[in-house]
Amino acid sequence: MKTVAVVDYGMGNLRSVAQAVLHVARGSGFEVVVTSRPEDVRAADRIVLPGQGAMPDCMRELAQSGLRASVLEAAAAKPLFGVCVGMQMLLDRSAEGPTDGLGLIHGEVLRFDLEGRLQPDGSRYKVPQMGWNQVFQTQPHPIWDGVPDASYFYFVHSFYVRPSDARHSAGQADYGTRFTAAVARDNIFATQFHPEKSADQGLALYRNFLHWTP
Amino acid sequence: MLAKRIIPCLDVTGGRVVKGVNFVELRDAGDPVEIAARYNEQGADELTFLDITATSDDRGLILHMIEAVASQVFIPLTVGGGVRTVDDVRRLLNAGADKTSFNSAAIANPDVISAAAGKYGSQCIVVAIDAKRRTGDDAAQRGPGWDVYSHGGRRNTGLDALEWARQMAGRGAGEILLTSMDRDGTKAGFDLELTRTISDAVPVPVIASGGVGNLDHLADGIQLGHADAVLAASIFHYGEYTVGQAKARMAERGIPVRL
Numbered sequence: 001m002k003t004v005a006v007v008d009y010g011m012g013n014l015r016s017v018a019q020a021v022l023h024v025a026r027g028s029g030f031e032v033v034v035t036s037r038p039e040d041v042r043a044a045d046r047i048v049l050p051g052q053g054a055m056p057d058c059m060r061e062l063a064q065s066g067l068r069a070s071v072l073e074a075a076a077a078k079p080l081f082g083v084c085v086g087m088q089m090l091l092d093r094s095a096e097g098p099t100d101g102l103g104l105i106h107g108e109v110l111r112f113d114l115e116g117r118l119q120p121d122g123s124r125y126k127v128p129q130m131g132w133n134q135v136f137q138t139q140p141h142p143i144w145d146g147v148p149d150a151s152y153f154y155f156v157h158s159f160y161v162r163p164s165d166a167r168h169s170a171g172q173a174d175y176g177t178r179f180t181a182a183v184a185r186d187n188i189f190a191t192q193f194h195p196e197k198s199a200d201q202g203l204a205l206y207r208n209f210l211h212w213t214p
Numbered sequence: 215m216l217a218k219r220i221i222p223c224l225d226v227t228g229g230r231v232v233k234g235v236n237f238v239e240l241r242d243a244g245d246p247v248e249i250a251a252r253y254n255e256q257g258a259d260e261l262t263f264l265d266i267t268a269t270s271d272d273r274g275l276i277l278h279m280i281e282a283v284a285s286q287v288f289i290p291l292t293v294g295g296g297v298r299t300v301d302d303v304r305r306l307l308n309a310g311a312d313k314t315s316f317n318s319a320a321i322a323n324p325d326v327i328s329a330a331a332g333k334y335g336s337q338c339i340v341v342a343i344d345a346k347r348r349t350g351d352d353a354a355q356r357g358p359g360w361d362v363y364s365h366g367g368r369r370n371t372g373l374d375a376l377e378w379a380r381q382m383a384g385r386g387a388g389e390i391l392l393t394s395m396d397r398d399g400t401k402a403g404f405d406l407e408l409t410r411t412i413s414d415a416v417p418v419p420v421i422a423s424g425g426v427g428n429l430d431h432l433a434d435g436i437q438l439g440h441a442d443a444v445l446a447a448s449i450f451h452y453g454e455y456t457v458g459q460a461k462a463r464m465a466e467r468g469i470p471v472r473l
Contacts, residue, residue: 015284015307015308015309015310016284016288016310016312019284019285019288019310020288022285023285023286023288052334052335052337053334053335054335115417119215119216120215121436121437121469122440123413123414123440123442124413124414124417124440126417126418126419126442127417127418128336128337128388128418128419129216130337130388130389130419130442131216131217131218131219131259131419131442131443132216132217132219132259132472133215133216133217134215134217152217152472154289154290155216156337156388157337174215175215175216196288197288197289197290197312198288198289199254199288199289200288202288203288
């Protein structure tokens with residue numbers, strides 16, 4: 001049986017991600033494993049890399065858990081889906097702290113600079129951005145299959161990624177500024193929003209991921 | 215553009231969703247998973263479960279309930295009522311909750327908010343504030359404003375709601391769930407002055423609650439109260455309106471919603 005590994009390096013709650021992947025994997029021939037063992041990550045056919053909290057903490061835990069090398073190996077060869085801080089870690093560096101990211105997608109992670117700015121309706125911008133926002137697909141990608149452009153997805157974040165190469169941006173959203181909400185490069189796809197909390201459209205992304213042949 | 219959220223609130227006791235009038239004559243309202251799935255289909259942006267008895271015997275039951283809902287319904291779930299410790303947060307998150315809402319425990323021990331946010335992130339820490347407008351001597355001596363009540367609205371803490379909201383956001387609360395006790399249950403609409411005062415003053419999202427009687431009240435909460443989200447219970451539970459109707463009305467009034 002083919003396996004999808006949800007990488008558990010001790011940061012935050014993986015249950016939602018695992019439940020959603022499990023939900024779409026039913027009857028697909030995929031087994032879903034939530035694992036903190038490098039050998040499971042190496043053996044898996046596909047990898048989901050979640051992340052919650054601060055990126056420097058996530059990077060530290062990824063290193064200390066001994067999973068970093070297996071994730072890098074997976075990222076070089078297998079379909080990998082990063083979520084939230086699991087996406088931010090793919091970049092080179094973050095304004096959140098001095099730690100380097102994994103450098104798999106060149107660019108940086110920035111904080112929303114919206115202090116004192118007003119939304120079009122006159123209310124102030126809040127950080128974190130919390131709630132459903134439209135994602136504009138900036139390039140066709142198998143992960144977007146069947147998902148209408150400008151669909152709503154659920155976001156909770158104070159930081160966002162800026163890839164140095166615009167071709168690595170797969171989707172964008174507006175929150176005071178136009179920012180990258182999804183990145184894609186070769187066998188890697190990642191989202192700032194949470195597909196596991198984005199109802200049917202979110203589940204569609206995970207379903208597409210299981211069938212994606214990069 | 216970020217959509218404004220509609221959040222149905224479900225009362226829970228003994229691991230079941232119940233409905234009642236002013237906490238009396240509680241009736242079983244059905245299976246939590248079915249109810250959550252129905253609101254999801256109607257387009258609810260999140261769901262809040264309020265554990266209205268929240269005794270320690272009950273805790274296991276709500277954990278099982280959240281597990282069941284989270285395995286079937288893929289939108290954000292918040293749990294409030296009887297959340298006291300960082301370990302409560304851990305157990306609820308592990309069961310599948312996305313956010314946990316503190317109320318009386320934050321008043322008794324504000325450090326718990328810093329500790330919980332430090333450990334699990336601000337995104338999963340909500341602080342619920344039950345606020346009531348100062349009147350009479352109170353208002354004369356301390357000026358106009360709202361006081362924070364604890365223990366289900368029974369005890370005036372003497373804290374000013376605006377200062378308290380700022381303090382909680384400063385300690386790491388990622389969101390404020392603001393209930394007007396003057397309006398709760400009246401169906402007269404949100405206390406818009408309260409909502410706007412707090413929402414304009416804190417850097418984190420504010421959810422307006424208490425007093426919704428019709429769909430325009432929801433839109434008023436956003437447009438006049440500057441709320442980022444609106445929470446309602448009875449108008450949805452009793453089938454007066456669906457979440458879809460609420461969103462359609464908000465959209466007619468020019469509010470960005472996820473349709």
